[in-house]
């Protein structure tokens with residue numbers, strides 16, 4: 467998987483993506499990225515990439531001529547994604563859809579300021595993606611969330627193979643059950659007896675019941691989705 471990342475802050479990458487399993491996968495060549503500094507395509511020597519909004523209003527908008535040139539500097543753009551709160555909400559199902567896409571190259575456009583000129587989105591047939599119902603100060607964090615959640619699903623990234631993801635929240639149609647490890651008693655708190663019983667059937671039933679309860683309480687919307 468390869469990511470072209472358009473940003474005015476190339477130094478923010480790889481950022482969080484340099485650590486853990488995703489960082490190791492980067493070193494191992496399972497995924498790669500290249501940053502493109504949008505400022506290299508500024509309209510003047512001051513490095514201007516944005517301008518006032520037509521129609522008035524607070525906040526600057528990233529110029530289409532600058533973004534067009536930045537995008538055109540990339541030979542193989544693959545699927546272009548622009549991160550914005552107006553995009554399709556990224557969930558595990560959507561992550562799988564992107565990962566299973568025939569296209570293995572993604573161009574990630576990270577906006578700053580109020581956003582980007584709509585004509586860029588229309589001209590390039592860009593897919594808009596949001597990582598949640600809140601407003602970030604730029605798309606760079608969203609791009610890292612997108613890359614992390616995608617790369618960890620690729621083969622040979624997680625130690626335990628397919629099984630590592632199979633039991634996670636959202637993959638099981640709800641939220642994951644509570645997890646416990648040694649010591650079996652900590653500050654007087656005991657691990658649920660059933661987990662120490664070695665009875666796989668009972669353990670599985672307990673986990674399913676816990677998962678159902680937690681999902682019903684915290685995220686009833688996930689149950690309706692099923």
Ligand code: ADE
Nearest residue numbers: 549550551596597602608
């Ligand atoms: N840019 C600003 N807010 C965002 C969000 N919620 N998701 C993705 N990109 C964004």
